[in-house]
Amino acid sequence: MKRERRVRTAAYWKIAIKKELIGLLFLLPLICGIAVFSVYPILQSLYYSFFKYDMMNTFEFVGLDNYIRIFTVDFKDVSKSMYITLLYTVISIPINLTLSYSLALLLNKKTKNINVFRLLIYAPVIIPPIASSLLWVDIFSYDGIINRFLNILGIGSLNWLKSEDTALFTMIVMNLWGLGGGMILWLSAFKNIPETLYEAARIDGAGRARIIFRITVPLTTPMIFYNLLTAIIGSLQMFSSYLIASDTNGRGPNDSLYFYCVRIFNEAFSKFNMGYASALAWILFLVIGVLTVIMFKTGGWVQFGEDN
């Protein structure tokens, strides 16, 4: 078969260029936004990270000094923040993922009033962080209501957020009230599993546990992996101790809640060590970048593709 060679006349190019220009016009706000609020600041913070910059008089090039300081002189302090952030990630994410998954399994029924229960369990997620922090500080105080329950059970009082031994643990416990958020995501993943698979399994006489472990879990594995990675990325940017321990600028008793991002925030916006804070921030950015690449490679982002 002979294919006719398409003739690209001047008129063709005129139309094509016009199309590009119109499209560009529509994307103009977005492109400007990406340039000013993403590309510029990310490059600028890399640039700052090689400087000593306090927003006042000092702006001097120090080479890799900020990075070297992080891993030598300041490593004792910085590594504590890294350790807290990692410890929090490693403990809270498995707990949150398994519990929210179990909740979703429990509420994955097609009965009429199940939605009411779902909504009520989800409800804590909608409370603004400032309001819920007021509440957490109160109920986890030494003479707060949680300790009262513990006393009734004969366990005795804990110092919760005010002791360096229990502060991080308390934040992990507090996060349990946000499980509804994860639950909703799992429920939406379950929705995509064809009902026929369950029917077939039931006809073959599979029990409930078998159905869960042989159908539900395997079919939601990509989603599990995706949620795991986004949870890790989110957890590395943990910032809410800034509210919970607001009396210590988010550091907590003896720096026990001094998450990595809170440290960056304090270095930048209370001490105005802009260069040093940028270096800390870039280390975080690189770690998150690597995790995102893993996410890309493993196909979690396939769903982000364009249709056409």
Next chain:
Amino acid sequence: MKVREIITQCVYYLVLVLLVIFFLFPFLFMISKSFMSDYDLIASPPLLFPQEFTIRNYFNLFDSEMIGWLGNTLYVFCFNAFFVTFSSSLSAFAFTKLDFKIKKIVFPVMMSTVMIPGIVTSIPLYVLYNNMNWRNTLFPLTIPSIFGGGAMTVFLFMQFMRGISREIDNAAKIDGAGPFRRYLQICMPLCKSIIIFQVVSVFNGVWNDYMGPIMYLDERSKYTLGLGIYYRFLQQTDLGFGANDGAKMAAGVVFSIPAAIVFFVFQKRLVDGIMIGGIKG
């Protein structure tokens, strides 16, 4: 068999009710404590319910300053709601309904901005806004919204617009409607439900934001409501304003009410939106 079924049903619902109690308990306690009198508040061991019911904690809450802060928050919300919806739908329309090459470059770039941690960009932006004398103005909280409101917003719009059939759009095209007309008169009216979702998300974003206001606003008259509550009740650095625990809880309750109302009014759309956003990120 029948009896066994009923028992499992009962156990199932009992478990659900216990879970709901667990999840709602702290918030119900916040409401309960906000109605306690000074005497109830210092009771030892702490009370679960007020013995002397009072609404004084709520009276002490409101003053003219707070109304100003609420005004600031609402201003930021209205500004952002309009511009985020407008510019993100414009981009989404271009990505889904217009046929041109450059979008193939812009789209992946946009999606990759999702991975940039906010704290990294906040440092240069702080310097930038500072140099522009934007400290103690609401500009740092509003102006960025003119430029799209983030990749996920655009992406959610795209997901929705993909569902709109091409037929109507093509018909309009044949009738000679230009792209902007197709966007405004054909596409936008069909996007009503996603627009509502976006506006509600903007509301939640503005209402819940504390990092931006903490960074940029020092002058009392410029506070947003959240920031005012933060200084007054959480950090308690607002001198001359001693808040007892009851007032703190009352502040928490009042501050939660708009968010709760918005959620329960729009819950169907919100949960659907969370699910779309959830699967896709």
